[in-house]
Amino acid sequence: MEYLLHILVIAGIYIILTLSLNLIVGYTGLPALGHAAFFAVGAYISALLALNFGISPWIGMMLGASFAALTGIVIGASSLRLKGDYFALATFGFAFIIYSITKNWVSVTRGPMGLPGIPGFTVFGLALDSTFSYFILVFLFVLITIFIIRRIVDSPFGRVLKSIREDEIAAESLGKDTTKHKLLAFVIGAFFAGIAGSLYAHYITFIDPSSFTIMESILILLMVIFGGMGSIKGSILGATILVVFPELLRFLGMPGAIAAPTRQMIYGLVLIILMIKRPQGLLGRFRFG
Amino acid sequence: MLLQLFLNGIIAGSIYALIALGFTIIYRTVKFFHFAHGAVYAAGAYFAYTFAISLHLPFVLALFLSAVMTAVLGVGIDRFVYYPLRLRKAPNLAFLIASFGVFIFLQYLIAIIYGNRILILRTWPVKEGYKIFDAVITPTQLMILIVSILLMLFLWLFIQKTKLGKAMRAVSDDPLAASVVGINPDKIIIASFAIGSALAGVAGTLIALETNIGPTMGWPAILKGIIASVVGGGGSIPGSMFGGFLLGLAENLGMWKIPSAWKDTISFVILILFLLVRPRGFFGVKPEKEAV
Numbered sequence: 001m002e003y004l005l006h007i008l009v010i011a012g013i014y015i016i017l018t019l020s021l022n023l024i025v026g027y028t029g030l031p032a033l034g035h036a037a038f039f040a041v042g043a044y045i046s047a048l049l050a051l052n053f054g055i056s057p058w059i060g061m062m063l064g065a066s067f068a069a070l071t072g073i074v075i076g077a078s079s080l081r082l083k084g085d086y087f088a089l090a091t092f093g094f095a096f097i098i099y100s101i102t103k104n105w106v107s108v109t110r111g112p113m114g115l116p117g118i119p120g121f122t123v124f125g126l127a128l129d130s131t132f133s134y135f136i137l138v139f140l141f142v143l144i145t146i147f148i149i150r151r152i153v154d155s156p157f158g159r160v161l162k163s164i165r166e167d168e169i170a171a172e173s174l175g176k177d178t179t180k181h182k183l184l185a186f187v188i189g190a191f192f193a194g195i196a197g198s199l200y201a202h203y204i205t206f207i208d209p210s211s212f213t214i215m216e217s218i219l220i221l222l223m224v225i226f227g228g229m230g231s232i233k234g235s236i237l238g239a240t241i242l243v244v245f246p247e248l249l250r251f252l253g254m255p256g257a258i259a260a261p262t263r264q265m266i267y268g269l270v271l272i273i274l275m276i277k278r279p280q281g282l283l284g285r286f287r288f289g
Numbered sequence: 290m291l292l293q294l295f296l297n298g299i300i301a302g303s304i305y306a307l308i309a310l311g312f313t314i315i316y317r318t319v320k321f322f323h324f325a326h327g328a329v330y331a332a333g334a335y336f337a338y339t340f341a342i343s344l345h346l347p348f349v350l351a352l353f354l355s356a357v358m359t360a361v362l363g364v365g366i367d368r369f370v371y372y373p374l375r376l377r378k379a380p381n382l383a384f385l386i387a388s389f390g391v392f393i394f395l396q397y398l399i400a401i402i403y404g405n406r407i408l409i410l411r412t413w414p415v416k417e418g419y420k421i422f423d424a425v426i427t428p429t430q431l432m433i434l435i436v437s438i439l440l441m442l443f444l445w446l447f448i449q450k451t452k453l454g455k456a457m458r459a460v461s462d463d464p465l466a467a468s469v470v471g472i473n474p475d476k477i478i479i480a481s482f483a484i485g486s487a488l489a490g491v492a493g494t495l496i497a498l499e500t501n502i503g504p505t506m507g508w509p510a511i512l513k514g515i516i517a518s519v520v521g522g523g524g525s526i527p528g529s530m531f532g533g534f535l536l537g538l539a540e541n542l543g544m545w546k547i548p549s550a551w552k553d554t555i556s557f558v559i560l561i562l563f564l565l566v567r568p569r570g571f572f573g574v575k576p577e578k579e580a581v
Binding site: 084 | 322382383387390400512516557558561
């Protein structure tokens with residue numbers, strides 16, 4: 001039971017990450033490849049504030065997410081001048097630089113040794129220390145994220161985002177400031193990834209750079225595409241399946257040395273087959289190509 | 290000290306340049322980032338290991354066979370993965386994601402077949418290096434340098450002078466016009482994947498002489514290759530070689546002032562600077578105008 005709840009907490013955190021990336025990739029059509037960077041900023045800022053200054057995780061979460069959004073402004077404003085593959089490459093490059101900072105700025109982040117003993121959340125003086133309480137907490141945040149992302153994509157602002165995805169020049173010709181819209185979508189996505197990072201840090205109580213690699217960014221992108229670009233239900237489904245699936249492999253009794261690479265190989269295969277056979281993913285409405 | 294860093298930079302640069310060159314030859318014809326090129330490079334090292342160590346073939350033969358096998362692998366990736374996407378006229382993002390898929394698949398396939406342990410290809414003992422003033426270059430490093438420079442010169446002549454090379458340039462400039470004059474773009478794509486991948490195989494084999502080989506060796510390599518290619522000028526052949534040497538030198542000369550943990554970060558900072566200030570790179574002709 002405890003184990004099942006743990007998997008659900010992790011799935012919830014990935015649902016927030018996937019929804020936030022879906023806003024950028026699925027709804028706005030920006031091929032962003034560095035989402036783990038914002039996840040990292042949220043996690044590290046929130047954890048460092050709690051560890052070094054005893055700041056409450058709640059405030060840390062808001063500051064972490066704001067920092068992630070700020071990072072999003074810097075990365076977005078510079079990368080959005082580029083189109084297509086070059087935009088993807090720029091976000092990728094920035095994400096690598098953030099990853100190197102978490103790994104190499106040892107005096108602050110402790111580098112590869114990671115940050116242990118991150119304090120958990122407290123509610124009215126009561127410490128959330130059971131997996132069940134975190135399940136409730138993460139579940140609430142997933143609901144809030146779904147609610148806000150849904151409001152965004154159904155608003156006039158969201159319609160502009162979708163029109164940018166379909167035909168940017170047409171959107172521009174209708175007088176929409178497409179750069180401003182793209183940047184805003186990027187920054188909102190970064191903010192929610194920061195929230196996910198903070199939840200992750202205070203739940204696991206230990207973070208190290210290995211959770212924020214480029215491969216992590218690709219995994220989040222895989223969740224978005226697998227579930228379906230531009231579909232909220234798809235993101236929930238995609239994240240849940242891809243978090244639960246590796247755990248199932250464990251039950252098949254595969255030895256660890258084979259199970260880990262097999263899981264990755266299947267991820268790779270899923271990406272290829274999706275691109276060839278079903279680029280819109282499981283529930284996506286937006287079929288790119 | 291500085292001379293040694295310079296030499297190290299040139300040697301690292303020659304490998305980066307080979308990877309970038311192979312990547313660029315493919316990029317010119319297909320116009321998307323073939324990330325799986327990194328896995329082909331790693332496969333090259335493992336093919337060479339299988340031929341030279343497991344099957345006890347002479348090294349030169351193993352090098353040649355590894356190049357042939359990687360060429361087959363590269364063409365296979367194109368036929369089984371990219372070709373169906375091309376038929377569907379899929380956007381660049383689909384190719385990019387599929388190439389990640391192929392990369393991940395191959396890397397972990399290698400890990401399953403050979404295990405995660407580190408392998409050593411070199412069968413001969415390490416010889417004492419030649420001294421140039423206060424810097425040292427080993428015979429292996431010298432060989433890597435000579436082989437890669439010869440290959441680059443050979444490729445350059447091939448692209449400039451032969452009929453196939455000219456056809457490749459034509460398809461790169463304008464596939465439609467090229468097909469009008471009777472060039473089959475599909476054949477050119479196959480040729481590009483074969484040549485580009487063989488170069489990756491050679492690069493993988495050469496680096497295996499200098500360092501150990503592991504399943505994850507392809508990832509940093511393809512990142513450097515792509516950065517070198519972009520910095521040199523997306524699609525420019527001399528540009529990609531220049532970019533490779535520039536990266537190798539920047540990384541190693543950077544070690545003079547910057548702690549070595551930041552080595553990999555240097556090339557990404559260079560990438561970002563170039564993307565922001567001069568996206569067409571050193572030798573690029575015109576700014577990229579690509580739709581997603």
